[in-house]
Amino acid sequence: MTKILVIDDELSILETLRMFFEEKGLTVLTADTGTKGMVLFDNKAPQVVILDIRLPDANGLDILKSMVKKEYPAKIIMITAFQDMETTILAMKTGAFDYLHKPLDIDQVEQAVDRAARIIEIDQKTPSLKVFSDAAGSLEIIGRSEKMRQVFKMMGLVCTRQVNVLLQGDTGTGKELTAQAIHRNCGCKDDPFIVFDCSAVVDTIIESELFGHEKGAFTGAEQTTRGKIELAGNGILFLDEISQLPLKIQGKLLGFLQRKEYTRVGGTRILKSNCRIVAACNQDLSTLVDKGLFKEDLYYRLKVFTINLPPLKERLSDLPLLVEHFLNKINRELGTDVTKIQDGVMQRLHRHSWKGNVRELENTIVQALVGCRGNVLLKDDIDRILDQHRLEPVQGLEAFSLAHVEKNHISRILSQLAWNKSRAAKLLQITLPTLRSKIKKYGLRPD
Ligand SMILES: Nc1ncnc2c1ncn2[C@@H]1O[C@H](COP(=O)(O)OP(=O)(O)OP(=O)(O)O)[C@@H](O)[C@H]1O
Numbered sequence: 001m002t003k004i005l006v007i008d009d010e011l012s013i014l015e016t017l018r019m020f021f022e023e024k025g026l027t028v029l030t031a032d033t034g035t036k037g038m039v040l041f042d043n044k045a046p047q048v049v050i051l052d053i054r055l056p057d058a059n060g061l062d063i064l065k066s067m068v069k070k071e072y073p074a075k076i077i078m079i080t081a082f083q084d085m086e087t088t089i090l091a092m093k094t095g096a097f098d099y100l101h102k103p104l105d106i107d108q109v110e111q112a113v114d115r116a117a118r119i120i121e122i123d124q125k126t127p128s129l130k131v132f133s134d135a136a137g138s139l140e141i142i143g144r145s146e147k148m149r150q151v152f153k154m155m156g157l158v159c160t161r162q163v164n165v166l167l168q169g170d171t172g173t174g175k176e177l178t179a180q181a182i183h184r185n186c187g188c189k190d191d192p193f194i195v196f197d198c199s200a201v202v203d204t205i206i207e208s209e210l211f212g213h214e215k216g217a218f219t220g221a222e223q224t225t226r227g228k229i230e231l232a233g234n235g236i237l238f239l240d241e242i243s244q245l246p247l248k249i250q251g252k253l254l255g256f257l258q259r260k261e262y263t264r265v266g267g268t269r270i271l272k273s274n275c276r277i278v279a280a281c282n283q284d285l286s287t288l289v290d291k292g293l294f295k296e297d298l299y300y301r302l303k304v305f306t307i308n309l310p311p312l313k314e315r316l317s318d319l320p321l322l323v324e325h326f327l328n329k330i331n332r333e334l335g336t337d338v339t340k341i342q343d344g345v346m347q348r349l350h351r352h353s354w355k356g357n358v359r360e361l362e363n364t365i366v367q368a369l370v371g372c373r374g375n376v377l378l379k380d381d382i383d384r385i386l387d388q389h390r391l392e393p394v395q396g397l398e399a400f401s402l403a404h405v406e407k408n409h410i411s412r413i414l415s416q417l418a419w420n421k422s423r424a425a426k427l428l429q430i431t432l433p434t435l436r437s438k439i440k441k442y443g444l445r446p447d
């Protein structure tokens with residue numbers, strides 16, 4: 001049974017919260033000073049603490065600090081009449097579980113306490129994952145599925161041969177990561193790895209970016225500049241989004257691949273380069289060839305060694321490994337400590353469509369961890385994030401659905417009224433319980 005401790009010098013608050021939570025079957029302890037509160041905290045080990053910031057004998061933030069230091073897994077909800085940004089940020093940074101403003105909305109207090117109690121319960125019954133302490137693992141390509149094994153085999157082959165490579169796969173499947181891994185594992189790891197995104201540079205300067213230019217080659221070319229091919233030396237030139245390369249430059253690149261020779265823009269001197277080209281493409285290059293948008297000879301040159309990165313949906317057996325990997329990686333980056341996964345999370349992840357592949361999975365976990373206030377990855381959080389992804393890119397007929405309009409309207413009204421639900425219900429001309437059920441149905445929450 002959940003035991004909560006309320007520390008506030010306003011007796012009416014102590015009484016209201018006591019009555020409310022006792023009626024729900026919780027054990028409620030109360031204290032009207034910080035000192036008394038701290039004694040109860042030490043002796044009675046409550047799971048949830050509701051703590052006022054302004055107390056007659058102490059500052060609630062200091063009490064929060066000492067409670068957090070005890071490493072006793074209590075969740076502390078701060079309450080205050082002061083709404084300044086700094087105290088809120090400070091409290092959350094110090095380790096508060098939540099921060100609520102007075103006058104208290106009893107629904108909000110109840111939600112916060114419920115959530116805290118649920119997290120504690122889930123935490124107790126969920127085993128911890130292995131924690132990797134080194135950061136080197138973050139460059140690792142994760143996967144044990146049959147499709148990924150094929151990828152690793154192909155990578156092994158290209159690493160032992162000086163061949164050009166074409167990486168094909170949908171967005172977020174790990175093309176760039178694979179190119180980096182080829183670089184680390186082939187004989188050229190001490191030589192440069194140069195990235196050139198063919199879609200990010202305007203057509204007119206692509207040629208000079210890639211091949212360099214001589215002084216005076218065009219207006220503004222004040223000095224001779226080396227291109228990416230030259231910069232790559234004996235290393236790897238990663239040509240991202242190769243399908244975006246203009247046809248004219250495709251011809252010049254083909255010439256380079258055939259002879260390992262090229263000239264700078266505006267120059268006649270023939271230069272040599274030994275760099276290896278690893279090209280990436282997230283569409284099927286052969287269809288672009290059919291449409292005349294990609295040079296056939298260049299395609300044949302590149303495709304000799306093609307590695308197809310499978311969409312995440314086709315290797316769902318890798319999900320648990322990937323989730324564990326990202327938890328470790330993101331915990332390290334964000335300084336969080338989420339080492340447990342609630343039952344049901346994996347099933348939910350299995351059902352998602354993963355159009356953005358591994359990148360989408362990584363982003364989902366980052367979002368979940370940023371908002372996480374415990375050490376368990378919760379199913380509710382994952383649901384909310386994935387549903388939001390599903391609703392965001394509203395296309396075609398969905399935008400006209402009543403549910404979509406209703407969700408947006410309620411969300412707008414709530415945020416305009418700073419999430420005062422009673423006022424929102426009045427304005428929307430529905431009852432408070434109806435509003436609550438709609439909030440739940442649409443997974444709405446304050447920003
Ligand atoms: N198998 C994997 N194991 C671990 N992390 C991965 C894996 N695949 C992709 N990632 C991670 O997912 C993110 C996207 O990967 P990457 O940038 O390599 O994708 P991409 O195929 O180049 O996507 P795009 O076509 O959109 O450029 C990166 O953060 C990368 O580290």
Ligand SMILES: [Mg+2]
Binds near residue numbers: 175176240280
């Ligand atoms: Mg990429």
